[in-house]
Amino acid sequence: MAARSYGQHDGVTRALELVGDRWALLVVRDLLVGPRRYGDLRTGLPRIPTNILATRLAELVEAGVAVKTPVKRMGTVYELTPLGRDLEPIVLGLARWGMRSLAEPAPDEVVTSDALTTALRAAFVPGDAAFVVDVLADGVALRVRVAGDRLDVATVALERPETGEAGVAARALRELAPDAVLRATDALQRALAGKAAIDDALTLVEGDERVLRAFTTAFARA
Template sequence: MPAREYGQYDGVTRALELVGERWALLIVRDLLVGPRRYGELAAGLPRIPSNILAARLKELQEAGILRRAPRSRVIVYELTDYGRELEPLVLALGAWGAKAMGEPRDGQIVTPDSVTIALRTAFRPQVAATQPATAYAARVDADELLIRVDGPSLDVSRGDGPVDLAFTAGPGIHRLLSGELAPERAIATGAVEVLRGRGELLGRFARTFRLAA
């Protein structure tokens, strides 16, 4: 039984009954990046009350959207095939919402998983196919995302490795992805800080990753 019923019989209504509760789609967003332990989900959603996280996980599991699975002697949550069908919806919703983001409000943060999904949303495979293979590293607080672009293929993972350009990915990364800030201006204003590598490659990054206006 869904937590909320709208009294209408159609697909949109049923979808909202399944994933329309507060925090539900953000849990799905993070699990689209990969399986997560309970504590990892809580750390990635620092404002979610523990009882709400537990309730949403239970609801999503009962709906067949995610499952609990043993991994290396710990329990993780992962999306089912049915749950992974939400990926195009989440990416489209992210692209739509990015048009109305404005300036970050006090207390708003970016997380490695939210940046990963933003990069998937903004990736332009047709542009990437015309560029040389390039590896980037994006620093999100204490974590680093390894972003590999090879032709029309994109791989984003946590970890380190050899890269052509490493840069910070705080709130300013969204202004770069939206085209609001040109790469040179992003560096000059400190919205994006080059950590190592060739700073001019930020222009290639901005061409490869762009949210539609």
């Protein structure tokens, strides 16, 4: 548990004591996408000092928010407990709230696959559409599956060598051709928040124009 104490006895205070320290919720954000090795988290949070990441992970484990799990051929991974997964609607709500204030990205700001996955989850509007789309955005490739009120987002490793179970899954994923491939601009996060036209943030690389329209409808939360 984090050492910080606010000296107050209520739910908000307790929540901040558990996950309110700097970087903690970003670690939770990435773990909500799926289990991650220490190195995966380090890559997804490029500015976090290694000692801070180790400390935050230890605090989350001690608080019962996350757990360390040995996985065959992957080593040790961190994943959220049921208590940690209960943070998903809170994190998605924070994402929607924060996206309303997004400006153009600074030159040194990056969009990671887990951050974009969270943005898509936050902006998703359940409907009747069904499609599979690959979204390409500055080194990030995501396979987005929509089936009515169900959304699944997975990272597609396009060029990195793949080994083990994760590599088998990635190769199998690529063998299933998507209905369309879309290229996203830096404006996609702002478009998902309704601060820019989503049509202007996406270009159809291949596939049917109707799939692009279905995608923009499914993620036009505004």
